[in-house]
Amino acid sequence: MSHWFHRNALKCTTSQTFALSLVSAQPQAIQLCDRLKSARLMALDLMTDPSSDAQAVDQQLRHYLSLLLGFVFNHSFDPNHGPTDSSKLRHYIKFKWTDSLLGAIPCVRQDSVFELISICYEYAIWLTKHCAQLAAKPDIDMEAAKECHKCLRKAAGVLTAIQNEWCERLLERSFVAGADLDPRVITAYILQCQAEAQEVTIARAIELKHNPTLVSALANETSKMFLSAAGAVKALDPTKVAKWMTYFQLKSAFYESYAFCYLGESLLEQEKCGEAIRALEESEKFYDISMKLCKEYRKLKAPAMGGTGAKIDEHLFFRKLQPLVKRTKDKCVRENGFIFHDTVPKDCPVLELKATHGLVTPEEFSMPPLHELWTAESYAAFNLAQNVTFVDPRKKADKKGDKKGESGDKPEEPIPMVNEKPIKYSETDPKNQSGCQIQ
Known part of the structure; x- marks a missing residue:
């Protein structure tokens, strides 16, 4: 990539x-x-x-x-x-x-x-x-x-x-x-x-x-790993680790957005449109967080010893997520309006999924x-x-x-x-x- x-x-x-x-x-x-x-x-x-x-x-x-x-x-x-x-x-x-x-x-x-x-x-x-x-x-x-x-x-x-x-x-x-x-x-x-x-x-x-449930579970587990990596270096000198830590944070938010996006798709397949819409709203929230972190990452200077920076928000994989969330959410709203008439819950569905493959x-x-x-x-x-x-x-x-x-x-x-x-x-x-x- x-x-x-x-x-x-x-x-x-x-x-x-x-x-x-x-x-x-x-x-x-x-x-x-x-x-x-x-x-x-x-x-x-x-x-x-x-x-x-x-x-x-x-x-x-x-x-x-x-x-x-x-x-x-x-x-x-x-x-x-x-x-x-x-x-x-x-x-x-x-x-x-x-x-x-x-x-x-x-x-x-x-x-x-x-x-x-x-x-x-x-x-x-x-x-x-x-x-x-x-x-x-x-x-x-x-x-x-x-x-x-x-x-x-x-x-x-x-x-x-x-x-x-x-x-x-x-x-x-x-x-x-x-x-x-x-x-x-x-x-x-x-x-x-x-x-x-x-x-x-x-x-x-x-x-x-593959099954959206599997993709959601894998994305959730990956998000947790990146977040744990950010936590590991959080207490260190920010002049040395800020850019690296922000990379972990933005990847964590990005995959959390993916996890909720595919959770929404899975719930739609189960005809739980209200919950699916709420999951996709959460996906939008984490996508916005990841976009803000991408901008922050770009502004941060790498330490003097060099290394290679990333351009996450320019990559097609990143750019594809927002329209994917929108398409899936629009489909859920249409299905809900015509068929199911579910109430969109205030609380977001919990990502309790554990990946059984791919870890x-x-x-x-x-x-x-x-x-x-x-x-x-x-x-x-x-x-x-x-x-x-x-x-x-x-x-x-x-x-x-x-x-x-x-x-x-x-x-x-x-x-x-x-x-x-x-x-x-x-x-x-x-x-x-x-x-x-x-x-």
């Missing part, structure tokens, strides 16, 4: 050489350092382009993770520690990553788990951009629609794994409000991915003229197996004494700060933003009845 999705900027990071000291010139250990550097570079480069092949990006990410896992877990290389204990290499390297909402000042952690979380987060954001790229075409066939749906489910699964499994493994769990590690931000991203995947389902259901759950994300270059010999070859000394951030936080910062650190310098390739949008309306684009 051209210009239908709001997208935040990719995270930014500094380069890593992985040029680490070795006790001995163990060939596999040398190869590990070289492979880590090149695999990371290739994965990050692929993710700058939303049109990159999804399978290639997935394979490259998993290749890098299979190498990185030797820095995360012990894997029984040291007999004194279990396979899921921390690797002796975990705190070898400092990693710097920006947050998708907070600009160019990076968060710095000397923790390979932080690197694992950050690269996976980047992948999840890329998946949403790849989906937007696929949806930007004037007409989408079923295969492209399925890929859009799959990308959003995969992104939700990656973010869910970060939230439920990996964040709790961090040694330093503190974060700035609005950072990507903030549970409110992760929750908003997950809900956004699930809700947008359900948008694909709704589009398909409308195009195939989206995140696709489970799991780590790849450890790369074959990791052996007890290659693990032992790394020389801890000659590499970066790790300072436990929990002890560091107890020290008194000075003029340089709270813990005596020099403030981090901004790092360059990712040179993202733009999503190529089509301005051509879909050539179908609903304006949903899904063929």
